[in-house]
Amino acid sequence: MMEKEIQLLVNKGEMLPLMEEFYTIQGEGFHKGTAAYFVRIGGCDVGCHWCDVKESWNAKLHPPTLTTKIVENAKKYSDTIVVTGGEPLTWDMTFLTSKLKAEGLQVHIETSGAYELTGQWDWICLSPKKMKLPTDEVYVKAHELKMIIYNKDDFRFAEEQAARVNDNCILYLQPEWSKRDKMIPQIVDYVMQNPKWKVSLQTHKYLNIP
Numbered sequence: 001m002m003e004k005e006i007q008l009l010v011n012k013g014e015m016l017p018l019m020e021e022f023y024t025i026q027g028e029g030f031h032k033g034t035a036a037y038f039v040r041i042g043g044c045d046v047g048c049h050w051c052d053v054k055e056s057w058n059a060k061l062h063p064p065t066l067t068t069k070i071v072e073n074a075k076k077y078s079d080t081i082v083v084t085g086g087e088p089l090t091w092d093m094t095f096l097t098s099k100l101k102a103e104g105l106q107v108h109i110e111t112s113g114a115y116e117l118t119g120q121w122d123w124i125c126l127s128p129k130k131m132k133l134p135t136d137e138v139y140v141k142a143h144e145l146k147m148i149i150y151n152k153d154d155f156r157f158a159e160e161q162a163a164r165v166n167d168n169c170i171l172y173l174q175p176e177w178s179k180r181d182k183m184i185p186q187i188v189d190y191v192m193q194n195p196k197w198k199v200s201l202q203t204h205k206y207l208n209i210p
């Protein structure tokens with residue numbers, strides 16, 4: 001396909017820069033412990049210094065892949081598809097999610113919420129970042145808020161973000177992986193003092209699975 005043709009399809013969400021896909025157990029948040037097929041789409045310019053998938057940032061390193069092909073493959077593995085990245089909302093998610101829903105699949109997203117919320121989602125995990133705050137719409141629609149705790153100021157930021165989400169949104173504090181030994185005791189104390197919050201761990205890293 002010609003460069004220009006690919007660009008047009010990417011703009012419509014009919015092709016996406018696919019980094020990797022894998023069948024695993026959702027490790028984090030509300031659905032932790034549940035088998036799901038992960039689709040990781042490249043491209044993110046939010047720039048979290050502790051990001052655990054920096055290889056995803058440069059979209060050019062990930063081959064533009066036909067969205068219909070992604071769906072045909074994903075449906076073979078699981079009834080639950082988690083779309084992550086990179087930042088999936090860098091791209092128009094309308095086409096991908098309409099195809100996944102047409103196959104009767106449960107469609108979840110992991111997002112910073114920094115860009116326009118596109119697509120039809122059964123579950124939105126919103127993980128706001130200080131550098132690029134979420135859009136107004138995603139606070140209203142999020143099913144869970146998952147705040148990453150790297151240092152003390154992140155508790156303040158977590159409360160600020162919790163004040164913006166809808167009343168049904170489930171609130172999680174998740175230790176940043178490299179700071180887990182330092183921050184887990186503080187998170188435990190914080191959750192006991194402020195029980196509207198729950199603890200989320202990256203359980204897949206303890207299980208040694210993707």
Ligand SMILES: C[S@@+](CC[C@H](N)C(=O)[O-])C[C@H]1O[C@@H](n2cnc3c(N)ncnc32)[C@H](O)[C@@H]1O
Binds near residue numbers: 111146175177
């Ligand atoms: C890699 S991000 C991709 C999706 C989207 N860009 C986002 O940030 O929500 C997936 C999840 O991992 C979290 N995460 C990334 N790096 C992490 C780290 N070092 N420790 C703990 N959680 C991390 C993010 O906050 C997000 O909830």
Ligand SMILES: Nc1nc2[nH]cc(C(=O)O)c2c(=O)[nH]1
Binds near residue numbers: 025084210
């Ligand atoms: N098992 C597993 N669970 C996850 N939950 C969110 C992840 C992500 O990177 O978006 C992730 C991941 O990379 N692996």
Ligand code: SF4
Binds near residue numbers: 044129
């Ligand atoms: S928004 Fe997500 S993918 Fe982008 S740098 Fe932050 S954690 Fe990594």
Ligand SMILES: [Mg+2]
Binds near residue numbers: 053
């Ligand atoms: Mg991950």
